[in-house]
Amino acid sequence: MANVAIVNPAYSSQNQTAELEVSVVMPCLNEAQTVGTCITKAQQSFREGGIAGEVIVADNGSTDGSQEIASRLGARVIPVKERGYGSALMGGIAAANGKYVIMGDADDSYDFGHIPRFLQELRTGDDLVMGNRFRGGILPGAMPPLHKYLGNPVLTRIGRLFFGGSSGDFYCGLRGFSKQAYEKMDLRTTGMEFATEMVVKANLLGMKIGEVPTTLSPDGRGRPPHLRTWRDGWRTLRFFLLYSPRWLFLYPGLALMFLGVAVGAWLVPGPRRLGNVVFDAHTLLYAAIAILLGFQSVAFAVFTKLFAISEGLHPPDASMERLFNAINLERGLLIGGGLTLVGFIGSVLAVRMWGVRGFGPLDFSHSLRLVIPAVLALTLGVQTVFCSFFLSVLGMRRK
Numbered sequence: 001m002a003n004v005a006i007v008n009p010a011y012s013s014q015n016q017t018a019e020l021e022v023s024v025v026m027p028c029l030n031e032a033q034t035v036g037t038c039i040t041k042a043q044q045s046f047r048e049g050g051i052a053g054e055v056i057v058a059d060n061g062s063t064d065g066s067q068e069i070a071s072r073l074g075a076r077v078i079p080v081k082e083r084g085y086g087s088a089l090m091g092g093i094a095a096a097n098g099k100y101v102i103m104g105d106a107d108d109s110y111d112f113g114h115i116p117r118f119l120q121e122l123r124t125g126d127d128l129v130m131g132n133r134f135r136g137g138i139l140p141g142a143m144p145p146l147h148k149y150l151g152n153p154v155l156t157r158i159g160r161l162f163f164g165g166s167s168g169d170f171y172c173g174l175r176g177f178s179k180q181a182y183e184k185m186d187l188r189t190t191g192m193e194f195a196t197e198m199v200v201k202a203n204l205l206g207m208k209i210g211e212v213p214t215t216l217s218p219d220g221r222g223r224p225p226h227l228r229t230w231r232d233g234w235r236t237l238r239f240f241l242l243y244s245p246r247w248l249f250l251y252p253g254l255a256l257m258f259l260g261v262a263v264g265a266w267l268v269p270g271p272r273r274l275g276n277v278v279f280d281a282h283t284l285l286y287a288a289i290a291i292l293l294g295f296q297s298v299a300f301a302v303f304t305k306l307f308a309i310s311e312g313l314h315p316p317d318a319s320m321e322r323l324f325n326a327i328n329l330e331r332g333l334l335i336g337g338g339l340t341l342v343g344f345i346g347s348v349l350a351v352r353m354w355g356v357r358g359f360g361p362l363d364f365s366h367s368l369r370l371v372i373p374a375v376l377a378l379t380l381g382v383q384t385v386f387c388s389f390f391l392s393v394l395g396m397r398r399k
Contacts, residue, residue, distance in 0.1 A: 022053040022119055022176075023096030026075075026106040027088035032064040034108035034220045039073045041112040049116040057106065058092030060084070066106075086187070086194025093182060102176040107219035109142065110174040117212040118176035126210035127181035128202045131172040136213030143216060144229065151233050158237070159196070162244040163203040167211060170199055170236075174214050181207055186312055192232055193239045200243050205315050243313070245304040253297025260290030268369055281368035288376040295380060299387045306394045324395060332388025340381030346374025 024042045028035055039055050046053045057070040057077045067077045080091035093101055100122045104110045114131070121129040138148060156170040173195060185201040187194060202209055241248040264287040266272060271280045302323070308314040327335075350371045354362060 020052050020054055020098040022051060022100045022102060022115070023056055023093075023098035024053060024112065024115065025056045025058055025089060025092035025096060025101055025103045027060060027085055027092065027103075028057050028062055028066050028070070028106045029060040029088070030062045030064045030066060031106040031221065032062070032066045032069055035066050035106040036069045036073055037108050037220065038104070038106045038110075038112055039070060039075045042115065043074065045113050045115040049119070051115070051119065053115075054097060056092045056096055058088040058095075060088040082190065084190040084194075085192050086190040086197075089194055090187070090190070093179075096179065098179070100176055100178050101182065102174070104174040105219075107221050109217050109219040111215050111217070112174075114174070114212070114214050115176075117214070118174075121210040121212060122176050122178060125208060127178055127207035128198070129176045129210040129212060130167050130169060130199070131174040131214035132167075132169040132211050133172055133214060133216040134169055135211075136215045138216045139218060141218045146229060151229065155233065155236050155240075158240055159199065162240050162247050163200050165199070165203040165209055167199055167209065169211075170196060172214065177202075188313065189239070191235070193235060196236055196239055197243075200240075243308075245301040245308070249297045249301035249304060253294045253299075253301060256290045256294030256297065258294075260287045260292075260294060263287035264291065264373070268373065270369075271365065281365050281372070284368065284372050288372050291376060292379060292383075295383065299383070302387075302391065303394065306391070310394065324391075327388075327391075329388050329392045332391070333385055336381045336384030336388060338381070339377050339384060343374050343376070343378030343381055346370060346377060350374055 026035065026038055031038075035057060039057070042053070042055050045051070055070075055073075055075040057066070057075045058080050059067050059070075059077055060080050060083060067079075070077050076095070078092050078095045080088045082091075089103055093103070100119065102115055102118050104112060110131070114136075118129045118131070133143075134153075143152075152169065152171050156168065159165075159170045160167065175195075175198075177198070181202070184205060184207075185198060187197050187201065189197045199209075264284060267279060267281075267284040267287065271278055273279075302320075305314065305317065305320060309316055309320065350367065353367060353370065
């Protein structure tokens with residue numbers, strides 16, 4: 001089997017596939033200038049480390065002869081028709097025979113001589129081992145200054161803030177993982193977000209994540225890279241937000257509700273003056289809108305989280321189970337009905353106030369202090385009823 005590099009002579013040709021320890025998967029799209037170098041370095045690493053391994057080139061439609069080069073050097077070429085970085089890696093990983101997988105770009109920017117570093121951590125029980133280029137060294141010209149000093153560090157910190165963990169380089173493309181952990185991650189994205197989703201899912205699932213230093217060199221392709229600074233940076237941030245209902249919906253919603261309640265409680269008794277500025281019923285109206293928007297945002301957080309769990313995008317969450325146990329359909333209807341009743345009573349009192357004035361002009365500064373809270377309670381009550389029914393529909397599959 002030419003695709004397996006074996007140092008230990010105890011391995012025979014009959015059991016090489018069965019006892020493969022690691023598969024190195026390289027996504028490839030027109031990498032004829034560098035794919036051969038990467039394969040050679042990986043195979044040399046196998047020989048020097050006594051590693052039973054194979055090299056898989058997941059070809060995404062190359063037209064420059066990359067496939068022939070890879071096959072000639074003993075790599076196994078897996079054609080992947082669906083375009084995309086993630087698609088190519090999915091195809092290559094699915095074909096991998098090793099217990100562990102190490103993925104890395106075929107542009108000669110990563111050092112496949114570091115494979116033993118990753119393998120050592122995987123052998124000790126890590127589910128995912130990330131490379132860290134900032135610890136290992138970034139050679140001059142290998143990473144644009146905007147990526148090195150702003151984009152990568154900022155997005156990595158945001159990723160740790162949203163999802164936890166201690167990874168110092170979310171974007172490093174050289175990383176290793178066990179096939180078992182990969183299958184548990186159930187990755188879905190087919191583009192550049194694939195690598196980000198892997199780190200996010202590993203953290204959400206509570207997997208053991210390690211990190212080793214690695215280096216980054218200028219790639220040897222002689223053509224512009226596939227990455228686009230602002231487009232891919234935004235795609236990463238968008239992915240973080242879509243995968244984190246807490247930061248996208250829950251925290252902003254709670255902040256809006258808290259602000260609205262605080263300002264509303266301050267203004268309901270009467271106008272307030274700060275210096276030369278008087279805050280009156282108009283500000284009270286904005287406070288009520290903030291509460292409504294905040295409530296809707298919190299509701300979206302719950303809906304999104306439940307949907308993500310149902311679709312396998314997020315692991316099961318004990319807090320959601322507690323929420324369903326504490327607030328079922330009947331309790332939601334009771335709370336919504338109570339708020340609606342409060343709003344109705346407030347509206348009746350407002351009409352009576354109007355009647356006392358012969359249904360003529362009102363002092364808006366005074367009357368709106370009753371009308372705005374009444375309308376707010378009515379709206380929140382009806383929304384709570386609707387949300388309760390919608391949550392029950394989303395929870396049907398779970399039950």
